[in-house]
Amino acid sequence: MSSARNVLFIMCDQLRWDYLSCYGHPTIRTPNIDALARKGVRFTNAYIQSASCGPSRMSYYTGRYVSSHRAFGNFVPLPLDELTLGDYLRPHGIRVAIDGKTHVEAPDPNVLSRLRIEPQSEVGQLISQGGFEPFDRHDGVLADPHDPEALSNKYTKFLLEKGYESINPWLDYANSALGEDKVVLSGWNMRYADLPARVDEQHSETAYTTDRAMEFMTEQGDRPWCLHLSYIKPHWPYVAPDPYHHMYGPADVVPAVKSEIERADPHPLYASYLKHRASVTFSDQATREKVIPTYMGLITQIDDHLGRLFEFMEDHGRFKDTLIVFCSDHGDYLGDHHLGEKELWHDTVIKVPLIIYDPSAAADALRGKPCDAFVEAVDMVPTFLDFLGIAHAGDVIEGKSVLPLLRGVGGAPLREFIISEFDYSFRTSTRKELNRPVKNCRTLVLRDREWKFVFCEGMRPLLFDLQADPHEFCDLGGDSRYEAIVERYSQEVAVWLSLRKTKTTASDEYVENWLGLKRFQGMKIGEW
C-alpha cells in the first residue's frame, strides 16, 4: 500500500492502562489521546512482557519474549545476536530513530572487545542504542552525575542553554521543586509532589521531547521514517511543571483497589513486596492524594503536547502515511494491592493502554472501535513490518501482526493467553529474604480469559479466578481444591517455555533447504 510510509511509535513510561479518559478514568482529561482512539482502534486487553522498563522495552524492540531476548532486568544488555526494530527496518531505507527514553543498556565492554568492536564506532553505537539512531536519546532518570557521557546528552545541554545552571539540571531543575528559603527539594521525595518543577513548562522533558519529534519530522520531509517518541513521564520522579502540578486534587483521585484478604495469608514473594518502601508509602492514602494528582497532571501534559504534535502532523499530511501507536511500557501500582511502583503480576501493571491509528482506507470500518483481543508488546515489531510491507520469516520474531485486527480481516484470535515475565533478582532485599539464587528469580504470568496463573521459580504458584475475582484479591495457588487447575497451567507454562524461538542461528528456511551431505559429491549416509 503506497500510503504506508512512516511509523510513529509513542510510548509513555509507567502509564497505567486505566489513567486515560478513553479507558474510563472518571476525572482525568486526555482529549487528544481520546481523539486518536476515535481515529484508530483502542485495545482493551494489551499486555506487556515484563512489568519493568528495560525488559518490557526489549520485548517491544525485538518482538520477542523476555525468556527469548534474555535482557531480564533493567541495566541488562541484549545479547549481540538479538535483532531490533532498526535491524529490520533500516535495510529498507527507513530512518529509525529514538527521541526520548529507551532504557537500552550498552553491552559489557568485554563483550565488544572480544569481537574487536569499538564502542564509539557506528556499529558500536547502534548496538548501544538498541538499533535506534540516537536522534535525541535522554533516559532522564539514569543521568549519572559521575558519568560525563550521561550528562552530555542533548536535553541536559538544552537546559544549560536555557540558564538552568547545575551539574545535573535534569535532576536539580526539571525534577526538583523549590521550597521555602529557596531550598531545592528533590523530586525523589514524593512529599514534594504537589510543588511545581523548577523549569518553565516549555522547557520540561515532555515539551522538549515533543519539539524534537517535530524537528525530526521536518528534517525527514517525505523520506520514510520510524520514530520512537518515548516520554519519560509519568514515571517518577513525580514532579510536574506549572500548571500541571495543581491541575488535579485529592477529589480527582480514585480509591485504591485493594482488600485485606490479600494480606491475610500472602504468598512469600508478594509478602516481601509488601515490605518495600514504595509499597509502605503508597499504602498511605495521604501519599496517594499527594502523588496521584501530579501523576495525572503529567499525563494531561503529555496529552496536551500530543495535541500539538497531531496538529503538526495533520498540517504536514502525516496522518495520510503514518501508522501511529500510543502505548506504555508498564503500569504503576499507586497503592493498589497495597503496593507501590510496578513489577509482579497484577493487571494494574502488566496491562497497558494501546491505541493504533492505521491511515489505510482498509482501516476505516473499525475507527473508534475498541478491540478486546489479547495483544502484546511483542506484536509491535511484526505489526510495523506488516504495515510497511516488509516480509520476515517468522522464526525469530515471536509476536504477531495486529494489522488484521485494525482492518477487520482477522479470523482466529491471535492467541488464547498472554505471557508476562518478571525477574526479581535485582530486588536484593527480596532475593535475600527468599534465599533465591540470582539466576533463579523468574516469575511468569500466564493469563487467559478465566484464570491468571503465576509461576514462581522455586515457590508455589499463584492462581486467581478472574471471573469470580476480577480484582485479583484472592490467591488460590495454595488451595488444594484447585490442584488440577494449577497442574494444567504448570504444564502450559512448561510447553510455552519449550516453544521459545531460541534457535536463532539457523533459520527454518536454512533447515528446510538443507541438502545434507548431498552437497558433498552426492554422499549418502549409510549407502550400501
Place this chain on the structure above:
Amino acid sequence: MSSARNVLFIMCDQLRWDYLSCYGHPTIRTPNIDALARKGVRFTNAYIQSASCGPSRMSYYTGRYVSSHRAFGNFVPLPLDELTLGDYLRPHGIRVAIDGKTHVEAPDPNVLSRLRIEPQSEVGQLISQGGFEPFDRHDGVLADPHDPEALSNKYTKFLLEKGYESINPWLDYANSALGEDKVVLSGWNMRYADLPARVDEQHSETAYTTDRAMEFMTEQGDRPWCLHLSYIKPHWPYVAPDPYHHMYGPADVVPAVKSEIERADPHPLYASYLKHRASVTFSDQATREKVIPTYMGLITQIDDHLGRLFEFMEDHGRFKDTLIVFCSDHGDYLGDHHLGEKELWHDTVIKVPLIIYDPSAAADALRGKPCDAFVEAVDMVPTFLDFLGIAHAGDVIEGKSVLPLLRGVGGAPLREFIISEFDYSFRTSTRKELNRPVKNCRTLVLRDREWKFVFCEGMRPLLFDLQADPHEFCDLGGDSRYEAIVERYSQEVAVWLSLRKTKTTASDEYVENWLGLKRFQGMKIGEW
C-alpha cells in the same frame, strides 16, 4: 599447582563407549588407551549432550547444554555471545589450538556484516573456528569440492604433495579403495569397507593428525597449551588403510543388541528412524560383518598412533604437566536397536568412553580406577579451568569440574541424572513424516540410575526401566501403569529447562553488586 600447565584434549569421532578393550570389548585391541586408563581414571558413565557431531562438540567447547548454546544441529553456528574454551584459556597466555576436526560452523555472513566483522580478520577467524587457533583444522568429511576454501586445507595439501593427485584427495584416496580394473570405489559405499584405503598408512588421516600434534608440542616447547587433538575416525566413511582393513574379521564382531520387542509397537519417532537407509543396511548381519571389522581396525589404528604420541610425550616430560582427556563425541548404533548411525537416545550413542589422566600427585591414589559417577561433556571446560587454576564465575558454564573425582576429594555426586538432547529437524524425511514444524523437533533424554525418560516435543514421551531392562528394549512411555513416573519426569524436564543459564549478559556478580539507583545521587525509589 605449578605442574599443571597443558591440556591434551583427545577426541575420537563416533567411537562407541564399549569398543575399547578397557571398557570390556572382548576382541578389540587398544593397549595404549588401556595403558592411559591405568594411569588415570576411566569413567563408566560419561554422557554427551547430543548424539550428533556438531551440537555435542559445541557442548564440549562451551561447557553448556544444547538448549543453552543453541547450536542444535550440524552446520548450525554458535550464537556470537557464546564463549568457548579459547575465550576462557587464551587470556591466561595459553595457546589453544585445533588439530583435526571441530565441526564448528562459521556464522552466517549477514550476522558478521551486521557487526562489521570481516570473516577473514583475526576475530572473524576465531569465531569461525569456535575459538580454536586453526593449527591444522581438517573436518574431512565436510570437504566440499565446490568450496575451494575447504579443499585448501593442510591435509589436502599434504596428500597432494605426497602424490595423491585429485580435486579431492581426501575423498578419492584417503577414503576410497581400488577395485578390479583400477576402478575407484568410494568409501561412502559400505560394501567396500573390507578393502584398504588408497593411501599408505603413514599418510592416512589418523597418522597425519598425530604427527601434527607432535609438531605442535615441539613448536610450543615449555610454553603452556591446550591442544584439541580431534580424530575424524572411526566415523564413516568406514575405510581403513592397510593393515587395519583386515586386522579383524567376522569372528571378532559382537552380536547386535536388539530385540523384536522394539519393533512390535514402536514410538512414531523410533519407527521413522527404523526406515532410514543406515538402519535398514545395518539391520543386515552381512553389513555388520563387513563394516565392524573395519570400524575396529580404525580404532586400533588410533590406539597405535596414540601409543606413538604418548611415548613422545613421555620423552618430552609432558606426562608431568599435561592433563590428558580421551573421549568421543557420540557412539554409533552399528545395528544395535535395528539402527545405524547415531542420534536418538539409547546409551549406545549417548554414552561415551572418557579417560582422564591428571599428572598431579593428588591423583595418584585413584590411578587405574574406574569411576561410575555421572559425568557429561559439559564438564570438560570447567575441569580444564580447575586443573589450570583459572577461576570462573559459574553463571555461564553449566558443567562441573570432575577434578575432585580424579583426586578422591569428591563429596556429593556431581549430579543425579544426565541430560542429552537431540533435534531431528535436519532429518527431512522424519520431520515431514511426523509433520513437525522445523523449530519443534526437540528430543531430550533424562537418564538417572533407574529410568531413562525421553521427552519428544509434540509426541508422547518414551520410558525405559533400566533396572529390569538394561538394554532399553521395552518402551513403557505409552503404558498407563507408568503414568505417575512419566508425570514425575515430565516435571523434572520442565524444571531442568527453566534452569538453563540463558541470562548470559549480566553476571551474578553484576546483579549482586548492583547498587540500584543509589549510584545516581543516592536516589531511592519511593522515598517519602
